[in-house]
Amino acid sequence: MSAMPSMPSMPGFANTTTISTVGPPSRRNTELALLAFAVIIPCFAYANVGLALSGEMPSGMLGYGLGLGLLAGVGHLVIRKFAKYADPLLLPMATLLNGLGLVLIWRLDQSPRLANLAKNQGFKYIASAPNQLMYSALGIGLFVAVVIFLKDHRILQRYTYISMAVALALLIAPVFFPAKFGARIWITLPGLGSIQPGEFAKIILAIFFAGYLMVKRDALALASRRFMGLYLPRGRDLGPILAVWAFSILILVFETDLGTSLLFFGMFVVMLYVATERTSWIVFGLLMSAGGAVGVATFEPHVQARVNAWLDPFGGWGKSAASEQISQALMAFGSGGVFGSGWGQGYSDLIGFAANSDFILGTVGEELGLAGTMGILMIYAIIVERGVRTALAARDPFGKLLACGLSAAFGIQVFVVAGGVMGLIPLTGMTLPFMAAGGSSVIANWALIAILIKISDTARRPAPAPAPSPDAEMTQVVRP
Amino acid sequence: MNKPVRRIAIFCGLLVLALLLRDNWLQFVQADELKTNKHNHRVAIARYSQPRGNIIVDGQEVTGSVETNGIDYKYKRTYKNGEMWAPVTGYTSQVFDASQLEKLYDRVLTGDDDKLFFNRTVDMITGKGQKGGDVITTLNAKAQEAAFKGLGDKRGAVAALDPRTGKILALASTPSYDPSKIAGANDSAAWTALEKDKNQPMLNRALRATYPPGSTFKVVTAAAALENGLYTDPDQKTDSPLPWKLPDTVTELGNENNIPCKDVSMREALRMSCNTVFGKISADLGNDKMMKQAQKFGFNNEVLTPVRAEKSVYPKDNRPQNAMDGIGQASNRATPLQMAMVVSAIANNGKLMEPYMVDKVRAPNLNVIETHQPKQMSQALSAQNAQKVQSMMETVVESGTGKSAQIDGVTVGGKTGTAQHGVDNSGKPYAWFISYAKTDNGSPVAVAVVVEGDDKTARDDVAGGALAAPIAKNVMEAVLKTSK
Numbered sequence: 001m002s003a004m005p006s007m008p009s010m011p012g013f014a015n016t017t018t019i020s021t022v023g024p025p026s027r028r029n030t031e032l033a034l035l036a037f038a039v040i041i042p043c044f045a046y047a048n049v050g051l052a053l054s055g056e057m058p059s060g061m062l063g064y065g066l067g068l069g070l071l072a073g074v075g076h077l078v079i080r081k082f083a084k085y086a087d088p089l090l091l092p093m094a095t096l097l098n099g100l101g102l103v104l105i106w107r108l109d110q111s112p113r114l115a116n117l118a119k120n121q122g123f124k125y126i127a128s129a130p131n132q133l134m135y136s137a138l139g140i141g142l143f144v145a146v147v148i149f150l151k152d153h154r155i156l157q158r159y160t161y162i163s164m165a166v167a168l169a170l171l172i173a174p175v176f177f178p179a180k181f182g183a184r185i186w187i188t189l190p191g192l193g194s195i196q197p198g199e200f201a202k203i204i205l206a207i208f209f210a211g212y213l214m215v216k217r218d219a220l221a222l223a224s225r226r227f228m229g230l231y232l233p234r235g236r237d238l239g240p241i242l243a244v245w246a247f248s249i250l251i252l253v254f255e256t257d258l259g260t261s262l263l264f265f266g267m268f269v270v271m272l273y274v275a276t277e278r279t280s281w282i283v284f285g286l287l288m289s290a291g292g293a294v295g296v297a298t299f300e301p302h303v304q305a306r307v308n309a310w311l312d313p314f315g316g317w318g319k320s321a322a323s324e325q326i327s328q329a330l331m332a333f334g335s336g337g338v339f340g341s342g343w344g345q346g347y348s349d350l351i352g353f354a355a356n357s358d359f360i361l362g363t364v365g366e367e368l369g370l371a372g373t374m375g376i377l378m379i380y381a382i383i384v385e386r387g388v389r390t391a392l393a394a395r396d397p398f399g400k401l402l403a404c405g406l407s408a409a410f411g412i413q414v415f416v417v418a419g420g421v422m423g424l425i426p427l428t429g430m431t432l433p434f435m436a437a438g439g440s441s442v443i444a445n446w447a448l449i450a451i452l453i454k455i456s457d458t459a460r461r462p463a464p465a466p467a468p469s470p471d472a473e474m475t476q477v478v479r480p
Numbered sequence: 481m482n483k484p485v486r487r488i489a490i491f492c493g494l495l496v497l498a499l500l501l502r503d504n505w506l507q508f509v510q511a512d513e514l515k516t517n518k519h520n521h522r523v524a525i526a527r528y529s530q531p532r533g534n535i536i537v538d539g540q541e542v543t544g545s546v547e548t549n550g551i552d553y554k555y556k557r558t559y560k561n562g563e564m565w566a567p568v569t570g571y572t573s574q575v576f577d578a579s580q581l582e583k584l585y586d587r588v589l590t591g592d593d594d595k596l597f598f599n600r601t602v603d604m605i606t607g608k609g610q611k612g613g614d615v616i617t618t619l620n621a622k623a624q625e626a627a628f629k630g631l632g633d634k635r636g637a638v639a640a641l642d643p644r645t646g647k648i649l650a651l652a653s654t655p656s657y658d659p660s661k662i663a664g665a666n667d668s669a670a671w672t673a674l675e676k677d678k679n680q681p682m683l684n685r686a687l688r689a690t691y692p693p694g695s696t697f698k699v700v701t702a703a704a705a706l707e708n709g710l711y712t713d714p715d716q717k718t719d720s721p722l723p724w725k726l727p728d729t730v731t732e733l734g735n736e737n738n739i740p741c742k743d744v745s746m747r748e749a750l751r752m753s754c755n756t757v758f759g760k761i762s763a764d765l766g767n768d769k770m771m772k773q774a775q776k777f778g779f780n781n782e783v784l785t786p787v788r789a790e791k792s793v794y795p796k797d798n799r800p801q802n803a804m805d806g807i808g809q810a811s812n813r814a815t816p817l818q819m820a821m822v823v824s825a826i827a828n829n830g831k832l833m834e835p836y837m838v839d840k841v842r843a844p845n846l847n848v849i850e851t852h853q854p855k856q857m858s859q860a861l862s863a864q865n866a867q868k869v870q871s872m873m874e875t876v877v878e879s880g881t882g883k884s885a886q887i888d889g890v891t892v893g894g895k896t897g898t899a900q901h902g903v904d905n906s907g908k909p910y911a912w913f914i915s916y917a918k919t920d921n922g923s924p925v926a927v928a929v930v931v932e933g934d935d936k937t938a939r940d941d942v943a944g945g946a947l948a949a950p951i952a953k954n955v956m957e958a959v960l961k962t963s964k
Contacts, residue, residue, distance in 0.1 A: 333514065337511045
């Protein structure tokens with residue numbers, strides 16, 4: 001961390017910042033313009049679904065448009081006031097995904113096939129879109145609260161070990177509640193519905209990992225032996241990674257949820273690698289997760305069924321519900337083709353159960369086609385990219401670790417769920433951030449975006465102006 | 481710390497790239513395969529999302545579509561007089577796929593066919609829904625009715641052709657089924673009952689069941705004798721000892737009721753249905769020549785009408801078997817359609833026309849988009865020889881076993897048959913009758929009828945003349961009346 005004024009000629013790697021009293025542009029107007037599109041596009045989509053399904057504009061058109069516009073507007077104003085230099089892309093992208101998700105959920109609400117399925121299984125059919133709109137409002141509420149009350153993300157560092165305890169509690173809690181659809185990842189509160197604590201645990205764990213690794217990274221990175229080109233950590237330093245690994249295996253076994261387990265372990269390995277800059281951790285991580293997954297898959301029937309469904313989706317037709325569901329999703333994608341059937345004109349409701357949550361990408365695939373699906377995937381990629389860019393720009397190691405961990409977790413989650421639905425990897429019960437129906441997911445992901453916004457605001461905010469000195473020229477300082 | 485962060489960015493980029501590649505694989509490379517996957521319900525949904533085009537007989541629709549309140553399907557197929565027409569139309573079901581014309585012309589009937597592209601585009605632009613085209617068949621409603629009613633509650637089949645063109649005029653099979661009953665989404669019980677029925681109502685006996693042809697095959701043997709110059713005249717005495725042992729064996733081939741078959745002419749032999757005479761002709765000609773003649777009539781080949789008809793067989797056989805083949809009592813087997821083709825070739829002076837049942841395909845705006853041109857399949861025998869066989873067959877109807885097929889004022893030729901089958905002929909015999917009617921404009925109809933005997937039918941009584949000939953007569957009369 002030496003400031004050497006003689007080295008500013010290394011573009012790209014030298015972290016030179018010219019400090020001046022004129023700050024970088026805040027880009028708030030860019031954000032506002034993008035946000036306008038992010039509200040208008042879902043409104044058109046909504047109109048499109050209505051016209052396709054019943055030949056008329058949906059009656060909720062005005063309320064929906066105003067509602068989404070209002071939520072986005074509040075988010076924008078709060079950022080303008082409390083996080084002026086925040087990344088301008090994160091809010092519009094999240095709003096767009098949330099808005100499109102609402103339209104997709106509303107579209108699937110209209111499906112008589114799904115209503116009939118619920119009736120046949122003895123459930124009361126409840127439209128999911130109004131709930132999702134409420135959760136989105138709650139999510140943006142949490143977003144606003146975080147942006148306003150989290151003055152500086154470094155405050156979170158103080159709660160490292162409290163975070164650990166909370167995250168553990170959240171992760172363990174579902175074990176005491178009955179399994180739903182083969183996985184124990186829900187806390188059911190009678191009368192209130194159910195919460196997926198894993199979604200919140202993702203953020204809180206990232207805070208713990210960031211705080212913990214910031215303190216321990218030197219020990220983990222430096223005390224090591226070299227073996228076959230890899231830096232092997234000392235036995236006692238292996239402790240934490242072994243503990244997290246064991247813990248995620250326990251989640252896998254007791255909650256039979258491959259997705260959550262993969263997500264947490266992946267996030268930990270990523271953050272460990274970023275903190276220590278040691279490739280050996282990646283190698284260890286991959287080996288351990290592969291070993292764990294294979295080990296559990298051999299004796300856990302729920303996981304086994306999903307692996308079989310992945311290997312031969314159509315082979316299990318009529319025998320295994322998991323196979324049939326993934327086959328239906330694949331056929332939805334295939335039937336969409338390059339341009340898709342158009343909003344409201346597909347038959348992705350044939351997927352049946354979880355069509356509007358875990359499998360919502362199937363509806364994107366069929367109705368918006370290859371073009372639309374790639375577009376949605378690219379929006380996710382942009383969010384991850386902005387998150388990583390925030391990590392690069394952050395000036396403090398805690399912020400770097402946290403931003404990087406959160407964005408990687410976001411990226412891994414998108415990969416795990418989209419890859420699962422598209423048959424690239426075995427399916428795991430996870431929700432597609434912002435789009436899938438489910439309150440916990442939407443609320444937690446808005447909080448995640450809020451934290452990234454705060455970190456990016458701190459990172460891009462110009463340093464306080466140096467004390468004015470009448471005889472000084474503008475001074476160039478090289479910062480690490 | 482920035483170097484690993486950049487690497488993590490690359491890692492996340494690779495994850496997204498993997499998703500994009502997979503997406504392209506699914507939605508571009510594999511799209512068509514997934515779209516038409518047999519488990520893909522969308523195929524059936526599309527099939528019934530608009531009223532289906534119709535199958536038409538004599539200008540009347542024999543099918544229809546009715547709107548349903550189903551979640552998956554907007555329309556359901558209906559059939560008029562389904563049992564009678566099932567061997568022609570086949571079925572189309574919301575659950576159990578489709579068969580025969582409904583299956584083969586599915587894309588026309590749904591309106592998806594490439595030939596209907598222009599119609600579809602115009603309809604789309606003018607905001608009308610997609611409509612299906614119609615399939616116009618060659619069938620004759622009166623002939624079909626005569627055939628179906630004639631078979632009644634017996635098991636059997638009728639195939640009638642127009643020998644001049646190959647048009648299929650009647651195609652009946654009993655017991656039959658009503659395809660309306662399996663068309664809907666909740667008809668699994670009816671489907672299972674049909675599948676389990678011992679009488680096999682869904683078997684199209686006219687096209688898909690092969691029977692030992694029995695004595696009706698003697699006309700093929702007679703044609704072979706003439707074509708190969710073994711005998712040149714129907715009234716020429718044949719070299720037919722009685723009793724006669726099958727070649728290479730000590731088994732005597734018998735005739736029914738001790739009819740006087742020694743050295744009789746072919747005409748007499750056919751009139752009385754002598755086994756010894758035709759068995760010996762077949763033995764004299766040998767397996768190769770007999771097989772060649774049978775193949776000229778269409779044996780050993782599948783026939784696409786366009787609905788596939790089972791292959792009728794005249795196999796390679798040893799000498800005694802080949803002799804028995806000559807009287808249709810060994811390993812040669814024929815579908816009713818095949819025997820109708822044999823008669824039609826003879827009635828059409830030797831020219832065998834390819835049988836077909838779809839005359840035209842019509843767009844929803846009534847424009848004809850496809851017309852079938854009659855095609856000659858082969859010259860089964862020379863015109864001269866064909867006329868000789870005709871004169872023999874006419875004798876059978878005038879004064880032989882086929883008297884019950886006589887029609888006033890019309891020349892009718894025919895041949896009866898009673899095929900034994902099973903171990904030691906223990907199975908119930910099949911009553912056959914094949915015939916044609918002739919007018920001044922050539923022969924407008926050739927028909928083959930087979931009736932499976934049942935427990936109530938006395939064995940002697942199941943001679944083709946008694947059971948099958950009256951049906952053939954009614955079918956011929958129906959065609960003659962309507963073609964006037």
